[in-house]
Amino acid sequence: MKDWPLLLETTQLAEMLYDPKLLILDTSSAANYAEHHIPGAVHIAPSELQGGIKPAVGKLPSIEALNILFAKVGLTPDTHVVAYDDEGGGWAGRLIWTLDVIGHRNYSYLNGGLHAWLDEGHPSEQVANHPAPTKQDIAIDSLAIAEIEDFISMLDNNQLAIWDARSAEEYRGEKVLAQRGGHIPGAINLDWLELIDRNNHMRLKDLTSLQAKLNELGITADKTIITHCQTHHRSGLSYLLMKILGYPHIKGYHGSWGEWGNIDTTPIETGDHPQPSAQKP
Structure with missing residues (x-):
């Protein structure tokens, strides 16, 4: 796993889809996640990656909110995250920046995200995934x-x-x-x-x-x-x-x-x- 590339292609993910140390995080819209997502993928709403306080709504959420978010998706220190979205990489990139901020640097970006995955005929599912929550004690790396x-x-x-x-x-x-x-x-x-x-x-x-x-x-x-x-x-x-x-x-x-x-x-x-x-x- 340590050698998995930062820029991951769909064929590479298809080969390792059911690896137990893999955490696939989907930052697509809620509608797209409900209609089709990569098997095993856990949804993060884009709004959960931002603080939402006007006027600078894009600022980092509070440490408390980040602890709740990453506990909910089941993140652990040895988890390899695969991030993707449905728009070409903006939200997935925001997630990877957030992972850097919390000191988790074991991740990949799925090149093309949901579009490439579906267009190339890889399997999808509709059932929502809810992993067992994990304990978090996040510290910010500035x-x-x-x-x-x-x-x-x-x-x-x-x-x-x-x-x-x-x-x-x-x-x-x-x-x-x-x-x-x-x-x-x-x-x-x-x-x-x-x-x-x-x-x-x-x-x-x-x-x-x-x-x-x-x-x-x-x-x-x-x-x-x-x-x-x-x-x-x-x-x-x-x-x-x-x-x-x-x-x-x-x-x-x-x-x-x-x-x-x-x-x-x-x-x-x-x-x-x-x-x-x-x-x-």
């Missing part, structure tokens, strides 16, 4: 967490890159989902949807091409990368991609634009940000 006070004074630091995974319209300030619209000064915009191959059952696009795109944008592995969206849901996928690509220093800004855009004093830019390739002498 290495994967970006808080506004950690980096607001470091926006000019060239060893820091901020990946804004929202749409271009949100980034430019044309579509406003907070008190103020725009983006964090210096942030680089790459929409999370650009990472998903809709012609290949919602799998990630070719990793070599994605790495080349990140390098071109200046989101490089030698920097500390902070990723965010509106609620750190879409940026769950950008965080996950960087994990898969082996980036050593990545953080999720769980306050995201729901926090930044609702504070009167945070610096904000609007319009397009010039990309590094356009700044070469």
Whole structure:
């Protein structure tokens, strides 16, 4: 089990589906879980991965809520988690970020999630799975967490890159989902949807091409990368991609634009940000 890859293909999961140390966690919608899910999969509602307190609804739930959640799904220290969703990786990535935050790093992401699994004819079931609860005593590992006070004074630091995974319209300030619209000064915009191959059952696009795109944008592995969206849901996928690509220093800004855009004093830019390739002498 220790050699199972972070990026897991459907055929690999099919071969190890009934391994007793496997915990398959489904972060699809409740309707999709009820209609069809991978045999043995346990459902986590996406809302259970977020605190839900306005305006920054995407912030991490309380330790008490996390203890209840991971006890309910039966997580143990030696459990190998397989995370998947029904949308191409946003919620599964948010779950993997949450596992990093609680110090559980024994996990895989099912490439393509429910779409790939069903499209390729693998078995599904409708019965809900409720494992025996486990005891939890969660401690937060802050290495994967970006808080506004950690980096607001470091926006000019060239060893820091901020990946804004929202749409271009949100980034430019044309579509406003907070008190103020725009983006964090210096942030680089790459929409999370650009990472998903809709012609290949919602799998990630070719990793070599994605790495080349990140390098071109200046989101490089030698920097500390902070990723965010509106609620750190879409940026769950950008965080996950960087994990898969082996980036050593990545953080999720769980306050995201729901926090930044609702504070009167945070610096904000609007319009397009010039990309590094356009700044070469």
